[in-house]
Amino acid sequence: MLYGIGKDTMSLEVNEKEMLDILKKNPRAILQGKTSDEKVMPVVVQNIQRETMSGKLLHIDFHHVNMTESMDSKVTIHFSGEAIGVKSGGVLQVEMYEVEVRCMPGDLPSSMEVDISGLAAGAQLLVSDLIFKDGIEVLTDPNTVMIQIKTVHAEIEETA
Template sequence: MNKFIQFNTRKTDTKSNINQARKQGRIPAVLYGIGKETLTLEVNEKELLDILKKNPRAILQGKVSEELEVPVVVQNIQKDTLSGKILHIDFQHVNMKKSMDSKVTIHFAGEAVGIKAGGTLQVEIYEVEVRCMPEDLPTSMEVDISGLDIGDQLLVSDLIFKDGIEVLTEPSTVMIQIKTVHEEEEEEAVVTPA
């Protein structure tokens, strides 16, 4: 449990109140999973962006009121398509005694030998779905790709997670591959409509 986030109760749900709150740097939010009801809240935009930049998948300590502090994760972020500003955010209460499903971001490190030899790098996926206890959830994973040559690919099954983490993404899924420039051009020719 690394980061703390303050929730404030949202008084009303009128459009003008929500827009006013956004202008003042407060983002409308909901929190699921505490009892049966969904809590309508708001969070400080600057505080939230700071957390998302460091680790968007972190389990946060959410302070709902003086009496209620609960572990939560970001479930969904709704952004404005043009400005990219966060419009709304959903949080989910985390039961620390039960396993949870989440995604882990994969960072590719190093320069593949195949790139130096003139190949091109094609990344298919940047994250994998996992199931584990909340305290075992890795924030991200770094994978060294410097050994990949032209024609090589990295599969989900090549990832090595610590014990207690079950990978839900199909093991045969290609994450990254090194192609020749020739292959790239052929693919583009197939995609281009005649």
């Protein structure tokens, strides 16, 4: 189904294989939907229903995107590198993999890669540490911890 402000709700059909390929690459991509009268309009996937056992697509809700107005969406964060704190015995703890942003649809990044190799034991990466290009407003609380490198305290047994 296709929904949108000021738009009539429409039923759509999609090629399941093509849709699955798109969802693997970028689940928040702005797609070009074509209506039965050959009109093309930008849409995003709003909701997906899958068969529980097989994962087969049952229903997808699309939402019309107005390319001239800012939109709220989420951006997936990919962490790269091995933190020096992990190399020295710390434990990497990921708290969240995505942040909510507001921007023009054409500026929405599909994902963001963050190098964590400089994080020492006891360090953390906050949402405020992420650097997005101009025009992207981060809506997630800037003080939210994304990653922390926990130090491991070994218990020492005293010998009697």
